Amino acid sequence: MRSSFRKAYLLLSPSLFWLTLFLVIPVLFIAVISFTTNGDFGRIIYEFSTDAYSSAFSSLYAKVIWQSIWWALLATIVCLVIAYPFAYFIANAGKWKNILLLLVMVPFWTNLLIRLYAWIILLNNQGVVNNFLIKLGFIDEPLALMYSPGGVILGLVYGFLPFMILPIYSSIEQLDKTYLEASEDLGAGPVRTFLSITLPLTFPGILAGFIITFVPAISVFVVTDLFTGGKLLMVGNVIRDAFLVEMNWQLGAALSLLLMILVLLSLMIFMRFTSRKDRKLLI
C-alpha cells in the first residue's frame, strides 16, 4: 500500500511541481498581498491590514461585484436558452453535424477583441443596425444598443455562446438513443420524452456549460470596455483598474481572491451534482 502511494506521488511530482509553481504560489502571493498595506504609487508595505477587504465590501465595489454576478448570470442563462436547442439541432443533424460544429468553433480562432470590434460597427449609434432602423422609419433617434446593460449582456452572450454549446452538444451526442426509444415504447410522446429523459440525462452538460460560460463571463473586461467605453463596469474592469490605474494592488488582490472563491464555489456545486464521468464534459 504505502509503496504504491509513494510511487503515485513520484509519478505525479513533475505535474505537482508545475502546479505549485504556476498556480499555488501566485495565488498565495495574491492572498498575502491582499492583506498588506497600500503605500504611495502602489508600493507594498508589509504590514497586516484588512483595508482592501473593507473597500472591496464597501457599497461601491460590492455593487460592481453584484452587478457582474447578475450580468454574467443573465448572459449565461440567455446562452443556455439559445444553446440547448442549437446543440440539440446539431446533434441530430446527421451528415451536417461536423460542418455545423466547425461553424460553432470558428470564432474561437479569432481574438474576442477583434470580433467585438465587428459588433461595434453594427451596433454603434451610427452603426448599421441603427442606420437601418432610422431609414426604415422605425425610430427617430439612434438606440443606445451598446451603451447599456443590454449591450453588455449581448456582448457576453456572443463571446461565450460556443462555451455553452459544446458541452451540451457532447452530452446530447453521448445520450444513448435506446433510452428515447424505451420512453416512446412506454407511451411517452416526443415532448414528454424530452422532459423526462433527454433533459435530465443531459443535465451534466447543461451544468458544465453553465460553469464554463459563467466563469469567464464574470471576469471578462473587454466587453464592458469596448461596448460601453468603460461607462459600465464589471468586476474584471475594477480589478484591472485597481492594479494598473489606481496602483492599489491590495484592492486588486482582494477582489481577485473573492472572484476566485466565487468560481470555486460554483465548481463545488458542479462537483456535487455530477459523477466522475460527467466531469469530462468540462474539458
Added chain:
Amino acid sequence: MSVQMVRLENVIKEFDDSIVVDNLSLDIRAGEFLTLLGPSGCGKTTTLRMIAGFEKPTTGKILLNGKQVDDMEPYKREVNTVFQSYSLFPHMTVFDNVAFGLKMKKVGKEEIKERVTKALKLVQLEEYGNRKPKQLSGGQQQRIAIARAIVNNPKVLLLDEPLGALDLKLRKQMQLELKHLQQTLNITFIYVTHDQEEALTMSDRIVVMNKGKIEQIGQPVEIYERPQTRFVADFIGQTNIIEGTVSEINGDLATMEFAGQTIQIPNANHVELNEEVFISVRPEKMKVSRTPFEGAINLKGTFKEKIYVGSVTKIVVTMPNGKNLTINESHDKIEDLTDTSDELFVSWKPIHSVVLKK
C-alpha cells in the same frame, strides 16, 4: 379462440438499397409465444422494430389486433418492448422505471403503486424499488426491464434477445421463468434469439429466418424433426446432410444412391427419378454396429474417431466416397471401438431420413 394479434403482410424493409427484410408475411395468434430465430444479421431486430414502430416498412402492411398501424407512432401502439440492453432509465429508481408507462397513461397514483408493486413481485424484486438500475446485477436489471414492460398489460410483448447478456445457468433459469410468466399473463410474446436451444425450449412456434426471408415456420418439434430446407436442418442442432440421386420410386418410399449404396427415403416431398436430393439425419437417430440391422438403412464405412462430449460420445465414420457421418452413441456401447480400420455399419430407420428442399 385463435385471434390474430399481429399480422405482417408482404413486409419489405430496405436500408440504403440493401434488402434487410424480404417479403415477410406472418400471422401471430393472441397468447402465442412466437420466436424469430436466425443467424446474426438476418433481420430479426429489424422485424421487431417495425412491429414496435421504430422503423417503417419500405412496402407492406403491419396489423396489430386487426388495425393497420403503418403510420402509427410507437408511443401510440399497444406494444411494449424489452430491449436487448434493457435500457432502464439510469436517473430513475427501479420503482419509477416500472411506473413510467403507467404515468404516461395518466393512471391514478394509488393504482400505479399497486400495479408496480405487483409487477415487481412477479419478477421477485419487490424489495428493490428504491434502488437505481446501476445497483442491480445483470439478471435483476433484466427482470426489471420485463416488469417495466408487462406492468402496462400490453397486448404484445416484444423481446429482443433479452437473455443474451446473462451467463448460461441464469439464462436457463430465466428461460423457464419467462415461459411461465407468459403462460400466466397470457400475453403474446414475440421473442428474438439466435440461440436455437432457447427457441426450442420456449416457443409455441418458431420462425426460422435467413437473409431476411422466412425459411420455415413451425412448432419446435416440426422444426427439429422435419426441417424443410438445408439451412434449417443445418442451423437447428447438428445433423448429417447426405446428397444422392433418386434411383427408384415406389409409392410412399423412394430409393436414393449414395456412395455406391442405397438409402430408402420417405417420398413425402414427391421426388422425381434421377433427381439430386439432400436428406438430413440427426446423429442421435443413427446407430453404429459391426453387423447390419434388419429392416433399417445400413451404410458401410470405416471408423475414423470418437469424441467424448459427456452425455454422449460422437463417432465419426468415413463413407467410401470420403464423406464423414457423425453418430451419437452412449459411451458404454462403443468402448471397444479403437481401431481406425474397423469396418462399421451406420444404421437408421427410413422414417428418420428427412428429405430437404434445395
